[in-house]
Amino acid sequence: MADTLIPKIAPQETTATAAKSETPFIDIQNVCLYYGASKALKNISVQLDEKVVTAFIGPSGCGKSTLLRCLNRMNDLIDSVRIEGSIKIGGHDIYDGDVDVIELRKRVGMVFQKSNPFPKSIYENVAYGLRLHGIKSKSEMDGRIEESLRGSALWDEVKDRLHSSALGLSGGQQQRLCIARAIAIKPEVILMDEPASALDPIATARVEDLILDLKKEFTIVIVTHNMQQAARISDQTAFFYMGELVEFGPTTKIFTNPAQKRTEDYVSGRFG
Amino acid sequence: METTSSPVYQPTSAPLSSRRHFRADKFDFWSFFFSGLTGLATLLIVGILVVILANIVYNGWRGFSWHFVSTIPKKDFFDINTTGVLPMIVGTAFRVVVMTIFVIPVGVITAIYLTEYAANNSIITRIIRAAVNNLAGVPSIVFGLFGLGFFINFVGKNMDYVLHNTSAVWGQPALIWSALTLAVMTMPVVIVATEESLKAIPPGLREASLALGATKLETILKIVLPQALPGIMTGGILAISRASGEVAPILFTGVAYYMASLPTHLSDQFMDLGYHVFVLSTQSPNIQQTQPILYATVLVLLLLTFALNIVAVLIRARVRKKLRSMH
């Protein structure tokens, strides 16, 4: 009776309610990270869901990028780093003794703050990862490259100049190329470290739209210092401060009614 | 509705409207002086170079001819009509090329180790760096003695023993030992040039490669080294330029006063342009008569060095062009 008279308003897609699944996809338990003697991450525990966008926010130096780089073990490259605790992705502890870091990084890709395309052609940039993982046949290579360039909304702009240098692209296009390069090897998780911070507003908007499309296929974790960006594109948000996780929850709640006063103060712009 | 508060910034200089123009109040003497000084310094360097080259070309042109560069001379070097420098050209070129074959790989690999693999401030790294720096300061003659003592008397003698050679083949001055001695001498140049070009590659590129699941080795071979190639070639060019004219390191290790035929084998001794200049100027019975030959030899040496450099520079330019456009 009431259904036909009063139309139901469908909730916005970006405001997903809390956990979609029972077991978390990325399970971070009691993680502490030390740079030599100084403690950069203090007992972080958080569970991220699959195929959603999670944002890490917080002032500079709060540890959000450090935690992000733990997820694909890029922190291994720094000699003085020591990590305690466990990080499980898809149920497997990624710091286990028998984990091959190369395999991990195939399945957990990364896009960096400053776009870093190789000084090669657009084609070769995307082909690099594919070749690393055994794709040899030209037809398959061409197909995968087109698929990933389409997936990062770059295909139409570059399809006629695939063999020209990637360095000739604009900043926003280069970043989308880096995203194409990352998704070409079909990871399960994409980590993004402030991917739009070096871009102008229009390029930023296109990258954000791209992220909203990508989350249908990939789990995305994005570090951003732009709170409006986090509010626009993420489903869950984690707020970090001085190496601690202060609050984690659905994005709408964090940005309209956070539980912790520190979160409220940061989000309202009273510090940071 | 506006809240008034004191402005944070207080301007101190007079407002623009009260000054009539943007010209400086007084003439800046020191800027002018310094600019002039740098211009003079440039002129001085270029001038010296021009004077030296002009002197050589002017005096050497007379003795220079196709016959000169293509003849193997008899034992008497001092007759300008019969002498030639072909064996010296071949000897110099041969030893420089062999040196390059050794110094570039070893130097590049050392530089890669220092930049990419070694922990930045460990003891071993510091020792290696100190060794490289000190190597650069060793006098050339010391290298010659080192070549004699180590390569010839130790390595060469033992090679002869192992190969059961009845008479000394490797345990005596030979082209290979000169080339190796020169390689040791020019190693620091190649290492430093390679290191600089490796460091100039932004770490973001390496990170991007690693984040895609490449190993460190793959990253170095596929991304880093291709980018660093022009810098490595610069190191090679510098090594070639230095080694072409060096005489002291080859003195005890392979150069001969006179060889009747061209050097063909790595164990052969050889003649050398730089050494020949020394011979001409010290052994000549009639310095007036010898002078044109001397200058012509120097001219040939310069042209040879120049030619080797040009080839390397051209190759480097092509590599750079390829890197810049497409891959």
Next chain:
Amino acid sequence: MENHFEAGIENLRQQLILMASHAEVAVNKAVQALMQRDHDLAIHVKDNDDVVDKFEIEIDELAIQLLTKAPLASNLRLVTVAMKISQNLERIGDEATKIAKRARDLSQEPPVKITLDLPRMSTLALAMVKDALDSFVQRDPVAARTLIPRDKEVDALNRQVHQQLAQHMMDHPDTIARCLNWIVAAKSLERIADHAKNIAEEVVFLCEAQDIRHPAAKAV
């Protein structure tokens, strides 16, 4: 160095409080003019109607300006609530004017011989307005919540007064014009109480981020 954004937010709050005090004064004076048949006071209230209207326009403008700066969390709630409260206050001002106009007309005529519970109704309504505005100023959601059920009593009184006047009109047709004026005035009081309740609901949302409007619709 000043936090200009915070200053803007605080300014919005202060303007709202100012508007509220004007509206509250208008209602008080209008009711007073009605009860005490004070013709001059009634004219005074009617003439000052536009003060509250101007506030609404200005507050809405301030709010929109602040929205362009993308406020978040409690700031976001304040800005959206401010626009709603200013609207409710403007309506309160309108209703006060209506009461003033009825007071003006009634004061020119002889009084109607009927006892109505209007004094109690007006006391309740005025108290609701005061308490709602106090809860906003004090940021007190508990006080705001206790206000909300009181609306029902005012509604009941309004129905009662309406019935009484309707009966009186049928019995004494010569009082119809005056009774109609009283009906309108009572209705305005009931509307004022409604708007006070709305303001209380907004205060709860501002302080607790809970939307307590229309519980019946939520249950669907």
